[in-house]
Amino acid sequence: DTEVTQTPKHLVMGMTNKKSLKCEQHMGHRAMYWYKQKAKKPPELMFVYSYEKLSINESVPSRFSPECPNSSLLNLHLHALQPEDSALYLCASSPGTSGQETQYFGPGTRLLVL
Amino acid sequence: GENVEQHPSTLSVQEGDSAVIKCTYSDSASNYFPWYKQELGKGPQLIIDIRSNVGEKKDQRIAVTLNKTAKHFSLHITETQPEDSAVYFCAASNGDSWGKLQFGAGTQVVVTP
Numbered sequence: 001d002t003e004v005t006q007t008p009k010h011l012v013m014g015m016t017n018k019k020s021l022k023c024e025q026h027m028g029h030r031a032m033y034w035y036k037q038k039a040k041k042p043p044e045l046m047f048v049y050s051y052e053k054l055s056i057n058e059s060v061p062s063r064f065s066p067e068c069p070n071s072s073l074l075n076l077h078l079h080a081l082q083p084e085d086s087a088l089y090l091c092a093s094s095p096g097t098s099g100q101e102t103q104y105f106g107p108g109t110r111l112l113v114l
Numbered sequence: 115g116e117n118v119e120q121h122p123s124t125l126s127v128q129e130g131d132s133a134v135i136k137c138t139y140s141d142s143a144s145n146y147f148p149w150y151k152q153e154l155g156k157g158p159q160l161i162i163d164i165r166s167n168v169g170e171k172k173d174q175r176i177a178v179t180l181n182k183t184a185k186h187f188s189l190h191i192t193e194t195q196p197e198d199s200a201v202y203f204c205a206a207s208n209g210d211s212w213g214k215l216q217f218g219a220g221t222q223v224v225v226t227p
Contacts, residue, residue, distance in 0.1 A: 004157075031213055042203050042217035043158065055212045090157050099209025100146040100165055105157035 003027075004106035006091050012112045015081060021109045023074040023091030029104075031097045032074040034066060035090040037108070043090055049074060050097045081113045116141040118206050120218025127194050127225055135221045137204035138186040144206040147187045148215070149178060152201045161202075162189070194225045 004025045013019050023032065031050050035043035048056035049068040057066075063085075065077040074091055088108040094101040117140040127133045137147075145166035150158035164171045164178045164187065171178050175194075180187040191198055201222050205215040 006157075033213075040220070042220055045214055048212045048214070050212060056214065094213055097213035099207045099213050101213060102148065102160055102163060103213065103215065104160065105150075107157045 004091055004093055004104050006089075006106040006109050008109055009107070010110050010112075012114065013078065013081065014114055015083075017081075018077070018079045020078065021076040021089055021091075021111075023076075023106055024072055025093040025104070026072055027093065027095075027104070028071075029093035029095050030071060031094045031101070032068065033092040033094075033103065034074065034076050035092065035105075037088040037090055043105075047076075048097065055097065078111075081111075083113050086111055086113045116144060116206055116208060116216040118204060118216045118218045120204050120221060122221060123219065124222045125224070127223070129194060129196060129225055129227050131194055133189075133191040133194055133198070133223055133225075135189045135202055135204065135223075136186060137188070137206075137218050138184075139206040139216075140185070141206070141208050142182075142185065143208040143210065144185075145209055146207040147178070147180060148205050148207075149189050150203045150205065152203065152220075154200075158203060191223075194223075196225050196227055199223055199225045 034046040037043045047066045052068045067075040090108045091106045092103040094103045148163035152158045177190040204218040
């Protein structure tokens with residue numbers, strides 16, 4: 001199984017809502033990532049988890065809260081988002097974080113904040 | 115930090131012709147260079163990657179070349195087909211920052227039949 005799955009595929013939320021994005025992989029990878037991608041732009045790294053511990057937070061606003069319950073799951077909790085947070089949210093995983101390891105991306109969750 | 119520049123931003127080719135996308139990087143410590151293809155509505159998919167201990171790598175119609183001295187690497191697609199139409203991103207990693215990839219801005223490739 002070489003797949004990263006993400007749910008939901010699409011999400012519409014108001015600025016006062018709380019929602020969560022879910023990511024799952026069963027490749028035995030020990031590193032997982034959240035990226036944000038705006039239209040016609042490259043993915044921007046948000047968070048990196050290595051062995052279920054947060055290793056990188058790219059100065060992401062606290063309205064985004066990541067969680068790694070176990071080595072196969074990664075969540076992104078959303079609260080009080082702004083319309084400018086509308087984007088494609090991508091999850092990725094890699095065997096480790098040595099810097100030469102392939103990152104495998106999921107299909108993304110397209111988020112619209114009204 | 116690392117900076118990756120990618121050219122061209124758009125590329126139109128006739129089916130059967132070759133396509134070349136070029137990227138330059140700034141950090142001489144970078145040692146891993148993946149290429150991703152992203153189709154509309156999908157996540158990026160790795161198509162080929164190269165590590166700094168090799169100069170060229172080929173996989174069927176796709177090849178990547180790396181010039182460490184000049185700090186640039188290129189993607190070559192031969193015998194292009196309509197299904198090659200997508201956005202292509204190059205990226206670089208120096209192995210120091212928890213696998214952090216620095217992406218280029220992307221190239222929109224359109225293959226016309």
